[in-house]
Amino acid sequence: MESLPIEVIGSILSRLAAARDVVVASATCRKWLEARRKHLRSLSFSVGDWSGYRDYGSSQAGIWITQTIFQTAGLESLSLQLDDVDEELSASAVVAWLLYTRETLRSLRYNVRTIGDVNILEICGRQKLENLVLSHNSISGVEPNYYRFAGLKSLSLSHVSISALDLSLLVSTCPKLEKLDLISPVIAMSDAQVTVEVSSATLRHFYIEATSLDKFVLEADSIESLHLKSCSLELFELIGKGTLKHFKIDDVSVLHLDIGDAVDNLDTVDVRDFTITSPKFFQMISKSAKLRRLRLWDLMFDDEDEIVEIETIALCFPQLSHLSLSCDLRDEVLLYGLHGCFHFENVVVLELGWTFLNDLFSDWVKLMLKCCPNLKKLIINGVVSDLKTHEERQLLANFTLAIVCVMREYVNIEVVFVYK
Amino acid sequence: MSSPPSASASSSPPPCPKKMITLRSSDGATFEIEETAALQSKTLENMIHENCASTLIPVPNITGEVLARVVEFCSKHAEAGVDDESLGAWDEEFVAVDHTTLFDYIRAANFLEIPTLLDLGCQTVADMIKGKTPDEIKKTFKITTACTPEEEEEVRGENQWAFE
Numbered sequence: 256m257e258s259l260p261i262e263v264i265g266s267i268l269s270r271l272a273a274a275r276d277v278v279v280a281s282a283t284c285r286k287w288l289e290a291r292r293k294h295l296r297s298l299s300f301s302v303g304d305w306s307g308y309r310d311y312g313s314s315q316a317g318i319w320i321t322q323t324i325f326q327t328a329g330l331e332s333l334s335l336q337l338d339d340v341d342e343e344l345s346a347s348a349v350v351a352w353l354l355y356t357r358e359t360l361r362s363l364r365y366n367v368r369t370i371g372d373v374n375i376l377e378i379c380g381r382q383k384l385e386n387l388v389l390s391h392n393s394i395s396g397v398e399p400n401y402y403r404f405a406g407l408k409s410l411s412l413s414h415v416s417i418s419a420l421d422l423s424l425l426v427s428t429c430p431k432l433e434k435l436d437l438i439s440p441v442i443a444m445s446d447a448q449v450t451v452e453v454s455s456a457t458l459r460h461f462y463i464e465a466t467s468l469d470k471f472v473l474e475a476d477s478i479e480s481l482h483l484k485s486c487s488l489e490l491f492e493l494i495g496k497g498t499l500k501h502f503k504i505d506d507v508s509v510l511h512l513d514i515g516d517a518v519d520n521l522d523t524v525d526v527r528d529f530t531i532t533s534p535k536f537f538q539m540i541s542k543s544a545k546l547r548r549l550r551l552w553d554l555m556f557d558d559e560d561e562i563v564e565i566e567t568i569a570l571c572f573p574q575l576s577h578l579s580l581s582c583d584l585r586d587e588v589l590l591y592g593l594h595g596c597f598h599f600e601n602v603v604v605l606e607l608g609w610t611f612l613n614d615l616f617s618d619w620v621k622l623m624l625k626c627c628p629n630l631k632k633l634i635i636n637g638v639v640s641d642l643k644t645h646e647e648r649q650l651l652a653n654f655t656l657a658i659v660c661v662m663r664e665y666v667n668i669e670v671v672f673v674y675k
Numbered sequence: 676m677s678s679p680p681s682a683s684a685s686s687s688p689p690p691c692p693k694k695m696i697t698l699r700s701s702d703g704a705t706f707e708i709e710e711t712a713a714l715q716s717k718t719l720e721n722m723i724h725e726n727c728a729s730t731l732i733p734v735p736n737i738t739g740e741v742l743a744r745v746v747e748f749c750s751k752h753a754e755a756g757v758d759d760e761s762l763g764a765w766d767e768e769f770v771a772v773d774h775t776t777l778f779d780y781i782r783a784a785n786f787l788e789i790p791t792l793l794d795l796g797c798q799t800v801a802d803m804i805k806g807k808t809p810d811e812i813k814k815t816f817k818i819t820t821a822c823t824p825e826e827e828e829e830v831r832g833e834n835q836w837a838f839e
Binding site for chain 1: 778801836
């Protein structure tokens with residue numbers, strides 16, 4: 256250990272990251288101390304790691320943090336998770352930390368409550384920042400002529416208050432942005448503006464969670480993945496050049512969803528807990544002949560015309576290798592398409608799930624197995640926590656027996672059970 | 676390295692049979708490694724591009740035993756179609772070794788500039804250090820060039836809050 260170069264000790268301490276651990280470890284020997292002073296690249300102050308930041312009071316914590324940061328040189332990654340404190344930290348102390356590190360800082364995770372505002376954008380704009388994770392803060396007065404995040408590739412805003420206009424302007428100050436996450440954004444909109452519009456020619460990954468908005472328009476010519484979670488929207492529109500590969504919707508209700516006409520590059524579509532009220536949702540993805548992975552889980556169809564027949568899935572997506580379907584079989588609707596002679600030639604992993612178990616489920620499993628001649632893995636996914644009555648438990652027993660018979664017949668298929 | 680304009684993001688098989696590079700350790704043992712695997716080392720990448728004719732590269736700082744394992748690591752990480760979970764499990768097993776060997780891997784990764792192996796090694800050591808006092812660290816890693824009592828006092832005095 257003693258022959259390890261000092262830069263490597265610095266790397267080890269950087270991976271330790273939690274400030275208190277780093278300081279304690281650096282007391283081991285002079286070399287380690289110097290490694291902390293000159294070769295430490297990553298430091299993290301989090302109430303989660305040590306409650307002392309909260310217990311000893313913000314003013315004391317502020318002093319310790321200032322000391323520790325000022326003992327470093329060339330810090331590239333700083334994480335400040337100091338939201339869960341009893342009193343706010345002094346803004347001037349926090350500004351001092353950011354000013355001290357900003358010339359070398361590439362990654363900043365900022366979740367700090369301060370007395371007085373800390374204008375992160377002004378302090379860190381025009382610097383080397385590549386990754387910014389901002390939580391529980393507010394952004395206002397974005398000035399695109401005044402600063403640019405020339406190197407910013409990844410931006411995450413979590414529980415951040417920002418106006419629709421400022422969000423749009425902020426993204427425009429990031430010419431290299433590749434990843435944008437919006438989690439529980441508090442987006443204020445003036446009466447004149449009803450739409451949130453974000454535009455980025457370089458954006459590849461977009462994630463939005465826990466928001467209800469009227470209209471969201473994303474213009475992104477290089478977009479590869481789009482993920483909406485726990486959102487309620489009137490309109491979501493993607494304007495792009497058909498580069499989308501991964502599309503995921505989870506617990507979303509949207510009246511009008513439009514991902515454009517060019518869907519040729521779609522590789523994965525993962526839809527769960529989605530209220531299909533927008534017309535032609537399935538038509539929208541049906542032209543994705545290259546689709547390899549499809550999940551249609553816990554869907555609710557407002558309109559009977561929207562109900563997807565399994566035969567249609569087989570015809571539209573000949574390259575499909577992973578298929579996950581769950582439905583409420585009380586309707587018997589999804590069994591309609593299973594009497595035709597179609598096959599999922601390329602499906603190697605099939606996942607079937609129930610929310611309400613009944614006798615029909617094992618029949619469905621058997622029918623689906625017949626349709627997947629090259630299947631290697633079957634995943635049975637079911638909710639068992641609400642099977643309380645004797646009849647319900649008997650259903651599970653019958654189902655288990657049916658699957659045992661299936662497994663005897665299809666010995667080459669790996670079967671996995673996921674019960675919740 | 677420039678790629679042809681029409682190339683997709685995933686790598687396509689080379690038009691010719693896989694090029695093998697031979698590495699020679701400090702104790703004279705030789706090991707063959709596919710060029711694609713060797714490219715994980717920035718040092719080797721530079722050497723390959725400079726010595727195009729010769730395919731024997733001496734690696735004077737690393738013993739045969741360690742070099743063999745490093746070749747194994749690079750080859751595994753250059754393999755196509757391995758999912759993240761199984762690679763992670765493989766990595767965990769790879770570093771489940773005694774401290775001396777672990778430091779040998781780290782030294783080799785540092786010399787050969789293999790970021791994946793260096794990250795893995797450093798993270799493993801960091802996990803071992805977490806929560807230990809300086810005395811415990813000294814004992815675990817048999818560090819003899821420790822701080823003098825005065826030096827240790829200096830650190831503790833400066834950052835007393837961390838030692839409470």
